Amino acid sequence: MTDQKRKIPVEEDNYTHNINRNNERSLDRRGFMKTLVGAAGVFAVASLPWGTLAAKELMGLSDKEYPHKKIVDVKDIAVGDSVEFYFPSEHDSAVLIRLEQNKYVAYQNACTHLRCPVYWVKEKHTMVCPCHKGKFDVNTGAPTAGPPRRPLPGIVVEVKDEAVYAVRVKRYEA
Template identity: 75%
Template structure:
């Protein structure tokens, strides 16, 4: 009973007879790179509106006045002493230092290097970040030693009727 049914319907040396490659996509290096550049461009264009919104918001922060917040009474802060407070929000740590009878400075209390807390060291006359030995000039908030490169954001204060108030955060141009 030999006949047609005993024959193998394909060449025995071709083991890929059942794979149809006619409609297969080819993705070589050039095609892959084009796809990746296109995806990156699409991502960049899709983020532009949000970047514009963020830039607009950040540009207005320097002029934004917050509700005035009482820090302390003048008579409770001696010359050379510091007072910790929160401004502009309740989780934004800040530090007020009374430099003389009528001069007060205040800064956001986070090092501009890695956001560690900054402390007033009266004996040295500096604001110190203990994490990486950063120092800031108390008069200006500018870094004087260590890794910080940007000044501490200054908080504008005013004295009114025997009390010290935080008014706004002064932003610096980078």
């Protein structure tokens, strides 16, 4: 084999053939920023329909009424006692408390701090989250101690035909 065949022509050199190209596009800081802003704009415009749908859904949640769900018969719950139930879906745990002869309150029983279960403590007349010693006022659902800062979402209940029914979820209002 001759030395002529071993020598690689400059045009085919894999290491240096692109060093001095005149038509190669360069991306400087200004070009990078333009690209970044353009991409952000595309993402914003692409997510706009989903944001609109989410806002519509959230705006209507406070008025959303679910199919009425029977929780318990009035005769089966004594004053001061509580009953656990699921509302509005099978995965949303809640608690109904009979405070007086004709006064019922119901709340979703997931703590607003870290979603630990909240329990009714009849002797202390309060609702307690055992995870971080959070406490909630039974009349309003507002936090009275511990790390929770938001009240428990309330559930509107109605008494009809000698039974207590869950009607809708009250949403948290800032």
